Amino acid sequence: MAVAIVRNVRPWGGAAADVVIDGTRIREVRPASPAAAGTDGESVDGRGLLALPGFVNAHAHVDKSWWGRPWVPYGGEPTTQGRIAHERAERGPLGLPSVDGATAVLREFLRHGTTATRTHVDVDLGVGLRGIEVVREAVDRLDGAVDVEIVAFPQDGVMRRPGVLDLLDAAAAAGAASIGGLDPAGIDRDPVAQLDGLFAIAERRGVGLDIHLHDRGELGAFQFELIIDRTLRAGLQGRVTISHGFALGELPEPRRLELLDRFAEAGISWATVAPPATAPLPWREMAARGIGIGLGTDGIRDLWSPFGDGDMLGIALGFARLHGARTDGDLTAAVALASAQASPFVHRDLHDLAAGAPADLVLLDAENVPDALVRGPRRALVIAGGRVVARDGDVLL
Template identity: 70%
Template sequence: MTDAPGPESELTLTNVRPWGSAPRDLVLRDGIIAAIVQAGTADTAETHLDGHGLLALPGFVNAHAHVDKSWWGQPWVPYGGEPTTQGRIAHERAHRDTYGIPNLHSTVAVLREFLRHGTTAVRSHVDVDLGVGLRGVEVVREAAAALDGAIDVELVAFPQDGVIRRPGVLDLLDQAAAAGVTSIGGIDPASIDRDPVAQLDGLFDIATRHGTELDIHLHDGDELGAFQVELIAERTQHAGMQGRVTISHGFALGQLPRSRQVELVELVHAAGISWATVAPVGHPPLPWPAMRDTGIPLGLGTDGIRDLWSPYGDGDLLRVANDFARLHRLRTDAELAQAVAVASTRAAGFVHRPAHDLTPGARADIVLMDAENVPDALMRAPRRELVLAGGRVVTRSGTPQV
């Protein structure tokens, strides 16, 4: 039995329960799910793996991470600084060099943690600023290459310290876009740069010239946040960038009165904007049912993991999905399964996949775990017994194989 079939090989994953269904055999060919048949009926003359009746889910998609900033695998770093966005930025800038951030070792380590927990694709913001330049982009690319393609990594060049208030950052974002990052980012145009028009002018100019996407962190709350959502939606439509803009966090949407939420949900949908959340404890829930029913793409992410912003996080997106379910008071089995889908199938667009599921034609990213059904897996987050990425075993018994 071969654990890591080559790009031209065929593998049959036998006796698994996709989404908790009856047992099936999955025929994988060239890294793609070629067929799904009743268990015991696939031709297993080729290489095969016995799934032992385990629950099968699609690989998880981390729609919002910061893999360049973790100190995972290094000695513990005490939390410090002022607990505000501006305070966290200042603290990080003052201390990141002390801890060697960014560095290849920690970035590889945190990507391996993603794999260990079943995440097979990640959309990571990478700091681009006057102090670090484009070094973080280079480090993350090198880390992804070191794992030999086991995890798909898309990059967002992210101006954590602001754009307009730091002359030269727009040039760096332009360079990153020219160097092939998928997206460029922004952050709180009103409260960080105090000039939302100038920040959005600069970002949309770069994105339209280079054909990149945009992902804007929006921490500002209440009507200040709502105002910026409106500006971003207007710019998106004016630039013809529907389907290419994401708002991350967007705490304001959960803080506003119901009638105002409805207005913004309709506006975001009309502009074709996606939304990424980390389901933060202590923040009001998003109007998720309205977002879901309207068709706004919603992705879950881990945000930073053991970095100078927060000591929390272990890279397990299933735990983030659990937080999402608790925050939004999901209870029924159908609702709990939807939370897991937000962490997997529903996030396909964040990593540019037309489909990401246990279906023929989809990339063979598969997670097996010992759970009765999907709600049970969400509640317990059991060990990932087997993780396949592109038809290749990348994690076995909770241990990465790359």
């Protein structure tokens, strides 16, 4: 159902307001009108519920999921290389990547209020570009209700697999918004060659870069420096993201602060899934320097992990716990990282409850934003692009 106005909601827990929608965008947020509430096909009664912008999942892998199939036990070696090998051995028998699996995950995103996502999609010698085709078909099945930005991702390495750079170039030429990288030192063992190859494609095709970096300590820091140098040299400020980047929280403070200043200069952003066993990020110092931080689910029910339900409020809660957030301001900031503050990760200039923003809203029965974060109540209503797409936990598409 297309919506023209959502009456009587509390944006970010503030005063009651009406959100006026013009097509797929918010035209105005104004004080609540005394007009009779109710649903007339275009007007939705918000019943005084808390309103948030649609959530943004800044780091997903929707092509990998076996969601909708019988339970798949976790197996293989619990290392990055072990997970890669296990996935390569088992994805074929499971029929991965699959349109049904990707569609199921995107439906869970909608159920929980996520209306936009950046998803890494495997591009390798085994599947070629088929994963990208699968994800695009899943997006079409849902009539574009989830805005999906694709990162062509070399999960099996780059330089150690001759031909992968050509596939990444082809993916960029075919419309992928970004290309990815993976542990230039730890996986390829040739960080200079991997990064030179990736940055050359990004410059030639005008796409972004989003590089998975699991390597720890000084090995990770060394690769941070290589990425910073190449970003500045290529003029790609604002178009490069480091995903995971566990080393940042492990470094001594003087070294960490020096790197943060350089990240800010290079306009490099950060995507994290806030794993509980990792070192906290210096997120306040990052925010003070204007370094963008996005939260994501990573993979969901796939051959890397049996966990995940697509709920970005749950990810924001994990981030808050990992970083010792307690105050209302910090708890609200964690939710903003999963919504309004994540707009650059899906190439949106504005993603909020404000005039000109996409008409993406989530209504929850909560007293305020910290209450919503801590309790994670069911999403009472999800509006994406001006359409009601989910109600009381049921996806309507």
